[in-house]
Amino acid sequence: MGFGPFLLLAVMEGLVSAAVLALTAVGLSLVFGVMRVVNVAHGAFFMLGALVAWFVAGHVAGPPVWGWLAALVVAPLVVGALAALVDISVLKRLNYEPEAVIVATIGVLYILEQAALMSFGPDARPVAAPFTLRLQLPWFGYSGYKLFVVVAACAVLAGVWLLMARTRFGLLMRATQVDRNTARAFGINVDRVYAGTFALGAALAAVAAVLVVPISQVHYLMGADPLLLAFITVIIGGLGSLRGTLVAALVIGLSDGVISMFWSPTLSKIIATLLVALVLVFRPQGLFGAKA
Amino acid sequence: MLRLEGVSAGYGAVTVLRGLSFAAEAGEVTCIMGRNGVGKTTLMRAIMGQIAVSGSVRLGGEELAGLPAHEVPRRGIALVPQGRRLFGPLTVAENLEIGLMTRGKGAVTRDRVLDLFPRLRERLTQVSSTLSGGEQQMLAIARALCLEPKVLLLDEPTEGLQPSMIAAIRQVVLGLKTTGVAVVLVEQRVSAVLDMADRVAFMDHGTVAETVARADLAPGAAQFATWVGV
Ligand SMILES: Nc1ncnc2c1ncn2[C@@H]1O[C@H](COP(=O)(O)OP(=O)(O)O)[C@@H](O)[C@H]1O
Numbered sequence A: 001m002g003f004g005p006f007l008l009l010a011v012m013e014g015l016v017s018a019a020v021l022a023l024t025a026v027g028l029s030l031v032f033g034v035m036r037v038v039n040v041a042h043g044a045f046f047m048l049g050a051l052v053a054w055f056v057a058g059h060v061a062g063p064p065v066w067g068w069l070a071a072l073v074v075a076p077l078v079v080g081a082l083a084a085l086v087d088i089s090v091l092k093r094l095n096y097e098p099e100a101v102i103v104a105t106i107g108v109l110y111i112l113e114q115a116a117l118m119s120f121g122p123d124a125r126p127v128a129a130p131f132t133l134r135l136q137l138p139w140f141g142y143s144g145y146k147l148f149v150v151v152a153a154c155a156v157l158a159g160v161w162l163l164m165a166r167t168r169f170g171l172l173m174r175a176t177q178v179d180r181n182t183a184r185a186f187g188i189n190v191d192r193v194y195a196g197t198f199a200l201g202a203a204l205a206a207v208a209a210v211l212v213v214p215i216s217q218v219h220y221l222m223g224a225d226p227l228l229l230a231f232i233t234v235i236i237g238g239l240g241s242l243r244g245t246l247v248a249a250l251v252i253g254l255s256d257g258v259i260s261m262f263w264s265p266t267l268s269k270i271i272a273t274l275l276v277a278l279v280l281v282f283r284p285q286g287l288f289g290a291k292a
Numbered sequence B: 001m002l003r004l005e006g007v008s009a010g011y012g013a014v015t016v017l018r019g020l021s022f023a024a025e026a027g028e029v030t031c032i033m034g035r036n037g038v039g040k041t042t043l044m045r046a047i048m049g050q051i052a053v054s055g056s057v058r059l060g061g062e063e064l065a066g067l068p069a070h071e072v073p074r075r076g077i078a079l080v081p082q083g084r085r086l087f088g089p090l091t092v093a094e095n096l097e098i099g100l101m102t103r104g105k106g107a108v109t110r111d112r113v114l115d116l117f118p119r120l121r122e123r124l125t126q127v128s129s130t131l132s133g134g135e136q137q138m139l140a141i142a143r144a145l146c147l148e149p150k151v152l153l154l155d156e157p158t159e160g161l162q163p164s165m166i167a168a169i170r171q172v173v174l175g176l177k178t179t180g181v182a183v184v185l186v187e188q189r190v191s192a193v194l195d196m197a198d199r200v201a202f203m204d205h206g207t208v209a210e211t212v213a214r215a216d217l218a219p220g221a222a223q224f225a226t227w228v229g230v
C-alpha cells in the first residue's frame, strides 16, 4: 500500500476516534461548564454504558441490529438515571464544592468499576455490530460500521447543539452556567438543571460507548483511556467551551489516528499529554476558553 | 403587600440584618437609604430567599421565609440586582425569555415590557453584554418586569448612569406605581428619593432605624444627615 492510501486509512481511523472522543468529551465539558465541577466518574459512566449495551444486546432476539438499537436507547437512559441519582444524593449534599466533588466522583468511579468486575467478570466481551457492510476502496477495504459511527456521532453532536441553542432546557442550562444565584432569582430550579445536566453528560458518554463496543469490546476497565483523553480534550479546548471541545477532539482524534498508524499509539498519547502541558503553560484558559 | 418582621440574616458567622422589620405597600414607592455596607443588598437577598433568614417574610398572607430561592420569584417578587447581573452571553430576547418562563403572560407581557423600552426591541438578537451600560440597566428592569411582579425590588438601579437613562428609569418606576406594583427602591441620591418616594426607610446597624412618609421629609431633613451622612 502506497503512502497516500496509508494516510487515507490513518485519517479515517482518526476520524472514528475523533467522533467517539467528541461525544465523550462534550459530556464532560457540559458538566464542567454548567456546574463548575469535574466529574472523574465520567469514564465509569462510559464503561457502564458499554456494559448495559452488552447486556441488552444479549437479551434481544433476532438480528444484531435490534439488540444494538435497543442498547442505543436503554444504555443512555439507565446511565443518565444513575447519574441523576449520584447528583441528587452525593453532589448536591456536597454543595458542589469543586474539591469535594472530585474526591466523591473518584469514589463513584471505584464503586462502579468494582460493581462491574463483580457482576460482569474480568473478561472482555464482544458486542455484535448492527451491520457488517464492508466498503471496498481501490487500495483497502474499510468497515462500513466505523464510517457509520462518524456519521452517528455528528448527528448526536448536532442534537446537543440544537438542545443548547434552541430549547427551553438549553436556555436554562446556559443561564445557570452564567450565574446560578441570579438564575434562582428568576425562578430557575437550579437543582433540577444540575441533575439534568449531569444526567445528560453521562448519557452522552453512554451513547459514545454504545457506538464503540462493536469495534472495541466491553471490559470493566475500559473507561480509563476515554476519561484521560476526554480530560485532555476539554483542557485543550478550553474548560466549558463546547466549540473548543469539538475542535480539540477533531485535532486529537486525527493526530491520534495518524501517529498511531505511522509510529505508535504510545507516542500519540505522549504527544497529547505534552500538548496539554504546553497549553496549560502558555494558554491556561485553553484554545477557545475565555480568560478567567 | 410585603411585610418583614424580626428578620435576621447574614453570611456564615457574620450577621448583617438584626431583627429588621419593613413593609412595602401596593401602588407605593418605598425607598431604602443607608450608608454603604449597612446591609441594603443583603436585605434584597434575604427577601429573595438567597440567604438563610430567621424571622418572617410575608407576601400578602403567605410566609416566604424558608422557601427555596427559585420559589420566591414564582410568588411574584422580582429583583433588579445591584450591578445588573444580566445573563451576559445570552441575547436580549433570551434574557427576557428567562423571566417569561417563570411567570407572566407570554407574548402579552413581553410586548407590554418592550413598549416601555423601545430601544431593547431594536436589539433583541444582540448579546446582552455588548449593550451600553444604560441599555443593560433597562434590560435588567425589563427582565424583572417579565415576571409580572407584585413587588419589584430595585437595588441602586441608577448607579453610574447618565441623566437621560435615569430619567427613563424614573418614568418606568412611576408608571409601575400607578399599576399597583409595590416598588422597593434602594437609592442613594436624596433628590431622586424626594422625587419618587412615598415612604423612606432608613437603615442602620442591620435594622430599619426610622421610616418616614415623604410628606414629612424636606430636602434638608435631619434624617438624611443622621442615617446617610449627606
Ligand atoms: N457574600 C458576602 N459574604 C460575606 N460578607 C458579605 C457578603 N456580601 C456582603 N457582605 C457584608 O455584609 C455587609 C452588608 O453588605 P451589603 O448588604 O452589600 O451593603 P449595602 O448594599 O448596604 O452597601 C457588609 O459589611 C459586607 O461586607
Ligand SMILES: [Mg+2]
Pocket: B040, B041, B042, B082, B155
Ligand atoms: Mg448594595
